[in-house]
Amino acid sequence: MLEDLDLSRHLAKDDYKRHLKALQIDLIRLQQSVMREGLRAMVALEGMDAAGKGGAIRRMAHSMDPRAYRVYRVGPPERQEKARHHLYRFWTKVPLPGEMAVFDRSWYGRVLVERVEGLEEPAVWERGYREINDFERTLADSGVVLVKCWLHIDPDEQxxxxxxxxxxxxxxxxxxxxxxxxxENWDAYMAAVEDMFAQTYSEWAPWTVIPANDKRYARIRVLQAVSDGLRRRAERDGLECPDPEPVRIE
Structure with a gap:
């Protein structure tokens, strides 16, 4: 998936401002309509260091009601978390009805950093694919909207x-x-990322792979992915949903 990605995708500043304003309005309208009906969402942002995850989160959170919005920056597990299953600390962050949880890095650390850095034996991180799929399927079956984005940059841009x-x-x-x-482990991470896509792309939790060499373009694509995910679930559940804003990029 990464080899075919067009990293030259670019958004002019004026277009960016127009798209950003429209999507921020769209997200707050969705939050104030379908999420008040009990919809829940978990957004996982992954990418190499400096890919722009934090910047996308700031634009997403800009106009949303903070009372129903949580951001988690995921780092190494704490000592008490290491004594439990690796997904334990994410189960404790599953949002309540009407809330959204956004993760700056996520449960995919098991099959990315722990694999590449040799923090777990192959049998452990290989089992992680099945555990993650079961985790996501359980969440989706209980009504949680799952949005997963990989923000991709090249080594020169990094x-x-x-x-x-x-x-x-x-x-x-x-x-x-x-x-x-x-x-220094770039190639090993790219191999791990491709395996991650192949093993964990599903109908209920698909990956959105975003060219991120241009930060403006990447931010708009992230907001668009979240808006689309909420709208698809709301329509499937028969919830009244505001019309989407007309501006879109591909």
Missing amino acids: LRRFNRRLADPLKAWKMSEDDWRNR
Whole structure:
């Protein structure tokens, strides 16, 4: 899936502002209509370091009601979490009816970082595919909307973003030794990502793979994916749904 991705996709600044405003309005209308009817959503954003996950989340959250919105930045599990099943800490974050949970990295750490970094034996992370599929199927069957996005950048663009961060005192804190180590394992991560798509793409929890070399384009595609996911589930459940905003990109 990654080899065929057109990373040159670009959105002009004026078009970006127009699309962003329309989609933010669309999301708040969906939140105030179908989610008030009890719809729940979990949004998982994955991608290499500096792919733009945080920026997309900020634009998504900008106009939504914060009382029904939670963002989780997922890092290494705490000691008490390591003593339990790896999905335990995500079960505890399943949203209540009418709420949305957004994950900056997610339960896919088992088949990505834990695989590439050798933190788990192959038998363990290979079993993770089945466990994740069962987890997502259970959530979907209970009415949770699942939106999964992979934001993809190339190594050259990642390096440019790393250098810009290091040159900016307000952003240098984002960089760590882990970022450089992950970069050295780029090819191993790409192999793990392709396996992840092949093993965990499903009708109830499909992947949306987004070209993210242009941050503006990627942000719009993420908001669009969330809007589409909520609208599809609402229509399937027979809920009254506001008409979508007319502006779209592919």
